[in-house]
Amino acid sequence: MSEIVVITAHVGDFVWRAGGAIALHRRAGHGVTVVCLSCGENGESNLAWQDEMADTASVVATRQAEAEAAAKALGVEDLRILDLGDYLLPKDPEIPYRLAEILREERPSLILTHPERDPSNLDHVRTHEMVLEARMIAQAPGRGRNHVIPAQVMCFEPHQPELCGFSPDVIIDITEVWPAKEAAMRCMPTQRNLWDYYDRVARQRGAQAGRRSARPTLQGEAYQAIFPIILPTLPLGVPA
Amino acid sequence: MSEIVVITAHVGDFVWRAGGAIALHRRAGHGVTVVCLSCGENGESNLAWQDEMADTASVVATRQAEAEAAAKALGVEDLRILDLGDYLLPKDPEIPYRLAEILREERPSLILTHPERDPSNLDHVRTHEMVLEARMIAQAPGRGRNHVIPAQVMCFEPHQPELCGFSPDVIIDITEVWPAKEAAMRCMPTQRNLWDYYDRVARQRGAQAGRRSARPTLQGEAYQAIFPIILPTLPLGVPA
């Protein structure tokens, strides 16, 4: 059983966008399962294709190895790469049922995935939709009696937030686990063009979080909740 | 010092809309200050005006007494009624500075107030705006050196949520303190026409919160955050 299931379109997504949350919750002893629908071999592995000898099999192999190393750096033991192909991710009606099986096994209370909208990347949109579909199936008693209470779904930050209508509801302080996230990023040299970009994203979110905090926050990670967040009390800060 | 400052346009607002949160946090030992800008004597005291002998002074006195009783029922010791007049609340530029003084004294990490938009009640809109103005002043070192870290602002649920663009980010379970909230509501017979309405609001929010919870939630209260919520980790539920 995993308290958190992360479902992404491509192997890199869990690192750049949710690596801090993953490391933080693993450190706190929570189970985290990461599911990558594809290796991102076609659309998100440009540097790998600069090798003239590269072919699909070799790029897939490279990206899988990178993903495994990155998962390890974040403390994730349960990484599942479905290798369905990307650019475009297929619209196979069976995929949501496969994902629902995982949700029924892991019984998470929280799912992390892409936001609803992204005009520059329909694979992300399709993943979001399939996550919501899987969540429905997993809660339906007529689809198997081990049905679950539906989990919260939180969306991690996309590459160009305004383009995706992304507006953070929650920012978490990942300063403490930043070395782990940075190490995981470095496990993905195929996308090394993103290293600086996501370093800056983390620092901007850290600065924004730190404005209302008494302690310095160097790095942060932003999330948008699909469903209202159910809390026992209202979130209080640390008054100065 | 109060961890939470509630700022409302009229005396009834803190009861119908934030009574659960207030009682819950008081029970947890947090300081709560309630500031009512007016008594709602002109626009929100219709039943009091049915008495043909009623005049402004008598209605104000009635509503103040009700507010004091309700505050007591919720465990609030610090109730401040500024009695500025309502329908319309005046646009006096000094009011935000008065509110800023309260924020500097109480140094809350959370402010509760009305949402940004309400075409049926511009007093609510004006209050929201003055809260944001007061929050700015309170953090400005040039306005006095006891400046504060700016607090989170969360909006409680308005009477007609869709009309106000209200969409809950957070729902809290107030089942445990419902008797206190209900008692506070009963302290306001001038608005007894709202008793059933807010009983139903609480039950609807309770039912919505309970969908993703393993324990039954009979009553809930909904809030919308103006600023991203800064949390140490992502909010996990109780898996089934």
Added chain:
Amino acid sequence: MSEIVVITAHVGDFVWRAGGAIALHRRAGHGVTVVCLSCGENGESNLAWQDEMADTASVVATRQAEAEAAAKALGVEDLRILDLGDYLLPKDPEIPYRLAEILREERPSLILTHPERDPSNLDHVRTHEMVLEARMIAQAPGRGRNHVIPAQVMCFEPHQPELCGFSPDVIIDITEVWPAKEAAMRCMPTQRNLWDYYDRVARQRGAQAGRRSARPTLQGEAYQAIFPIILPTLPLGVPA
């Protein structure tokens, strides 16, 4: 010919969400056709599955019987259950063409269905989309010469309105037919957990409608129009 066609994902939807409008228009002598794409047997029949002997066939039979009884309570003679399966409703490209046939037969000026968006229920989203597709096909002369003028589409209130971006354009007073709607709700004991919830929804919408009305409105039902409403004059109320 039916002036109104109601198209829903599951058998319960027309009762909880449009039962008042259906009863009101039937009482006024208008034809109403109700089309349910599925029985909701997998995802919306939890109480039926608590019987350990239950299987798909038995749950389908139970829900069909309930739907027939509820339709009768509302005065509906033309109920069509397509029984396509739910959680997930299939994405068969032929379904919009089947629905278009119904629109061409019934030639309604108004279609009632689910809103465009519902992250907790993609079957509702899919139904909305197929209704818009069917409406297109039905008006296309190249798809058969008995084509129709495209109908207005109004969305009934979803379970969690803010989650679905639902904002009512129209509220109708259903006080007069409330006994029929309540009776229809009671015809669905499989979803008896919704009885109180939709009783409260009706009362909240009634209270909101009643604010601007000279006569008391105990129960109401809310709708959002997809297309501008074409009226001969502007809607006037009853001045006090």
Added chain:
Amino acid sequence: MSEIVVITAHVGDFVWRAGGAIALHRRAGHGVTVVCLSCGENGESNLAWQDEMADTASVVATRQAEAEAAAKALGVEDLRILDLGDYLLPKDPEIPYRLAEILREERPSLILTHPERDPSNLDHVRTHEMVLEARMIAQAPGRGRNHVIPAQVMCFEPHQPELCGFSPDVIIDITEVWPAKEAAMRCMPTQRNLWDYYDRVARQRGAQAGRRSARPTLQGEAYQAIFPIILPTLPLGVPA
């Protein structure tokens, strides 16, 4: 008593934007009061200022005469020009109280005014806000016991609809009263540059309304409702 009160920033607004509705309801025997907060002499009378001899008094006189002629063409007997000045309309806190007095005298069930937003014309925005404020005051028993049930507020179409977030909820067919509206437009030669523009606006809205109507609609007028429209039944069209 007037069933409808129209409140505009400048004298031309009621003609270009609500002339059809005014004529239609006057023809149906409804009382209509038109209140213009200013003559639009500074900002909306460019052609008048081309006369080198023009001064404020002369332009005001010209525009008042035009407004009176236009009102007459639409069948309006009750035209009130408050002549408060424009570009900018003053933010005098007494204006909403004056408007509230009119609402208490006329007791309309419907108010027509500008939309909430218009970055190209803050006078329109200010008028919208003051209408909502006046509506509050008029319903407050503490502001005088002849208080009223709050009216619906519908916004007429602004000059550049998308810029103002204007999206029509209702389109009315004004074909029948188009000659009256056109005559009223011609009573305003100071803004003759708008004649063709609003002729085209009417035809576009007519064409849009006619798509779902069995009868030809040559001219239409579009409105956006601030509050849900309360109707006895759902609006049905004329099936083909």
Added chain:
Amino acid sequence: MSEIVVITAHVGDFVWRAGGAIALHRRAGHGVTVVCLSCGENGESNLAWQDEMADTASVVATRQAEAEAAAKALGVEDLRILDLGDYLLPKDPEIPYRLAEILREERPSLILTHPERDPSNLDHVRTHEMVLEARMIAQAPGRGRNHVIPAQVMCFEPHQPELCGFSPDVIIDITEVWPAKEAAMRCMPTQRNLWDYYDRVARQRGAQAGRRSARPTLQGEAYQAIFPIILPTLPLGVPA
């Protein structure tokens, strides 16, 4: 190679909605490729079906001839009609790959297509989605090494802008090429019911553009950009 690729659902769309831009850019010597996914034979050829002898083949032939004539009037040499069928456009997963091939051949920096949303025409919505999918595929090195830099996507104005959430980011002055656009419109007598409508659309957009211009603008065309527009400097107007 074409600097601009226009992709539409039906043959008429490029004329009514983008004819001005096409003519303007052709006149400036830019390559323009127009791709029509269907002939609009089923849903947008009502006048052709009034001929009782009409059948699908004859209507397709008529519309193709009209499209060719219109393209010629606009100066377009590269018109490709894929003839996939309309009302509904099929959801064949191969179509985005076909479009991607065109993008890789033509290597445009700008794609013009329908907006994201249109509840009255899902063929338009589907086209928009397939364009974004094709844009992804075309940039993916794993889908062929002649991959391209992803183009800007701009949406032309839909028939009912507010219904589609269309809000213009850019208006271009098409006064100079209006005769060519008008001639192209006249090449489509099957949709002659739209001639006046789009004449008025052009004049309204022209009037709106002309408000901030020193020179008269009689006709304009409006566009909404999906991605931020990358410019070397900010756009300056012609100061008076």
Added chain:
Amino acid sequence: MSEIVVITAHVGDFVWRAGGAIALHRRAGHGVTVVCLSCGENGESNLAWQDEMADTASVVATRQAEAEAAAKALGVEDLRILDLGDYLLPKDPEIPYRLAEILREERPSLILTHPERDPSNLDHVRTHEMVLEARMIAQAPGRGRNHVIPAQVMCFEPHQPELCGFSPDVIIDITEVWPAKEAAMRCMPTQRNLWDYYDRVARQRGAQAGRRSARPTLQGEAYQAIFPIILPTLPLGVPA
């Protein structure tokens, strides 16, 4: 005469948010006038107040000197600091008339200012509103016959974009003038805590702009247009 007028609430704003555009247009020979409504002495000069001897006069003097140095670094000769006070900027009705005078003198075709919405900074909101008011006054012939054609208004990027509903319509490449912007930033040691933050903002916008460009873009600046951008043709990129 200045082609561009920049109007900000506080002295720092033109540097952090529009410094690139200013330097770029100055280098191109365009006139640029910068108007700062206040020195930001109360709310945006925290480091200056750490000096225990600081008082309002000394902080104002420091910030003015910084602003002058920064303006010079950007090539701006026309800097006007109105010194109206901040946190809160006063709501004096004369200010829009003063700004209108500047617009009539400079006759810009473009105004740069803060976005419409910013819950963390109402001074920015107030400035935006006053700019739109001034723009109205400046175009009104009744307010003086040297009236102007109304300028485009573009909003520069706020500190927390999603909080302000900021979504870039235009990104400009400021790589070439980055040294000037960086130098201007360094002229403001009172806000040195922002140096790294806005360095990262520039790099993120640069990276986003560079995705669709054939040449590398290291730094960018983002803008949102209030009014449609009027262009002679559609913006084409540089095809690969």
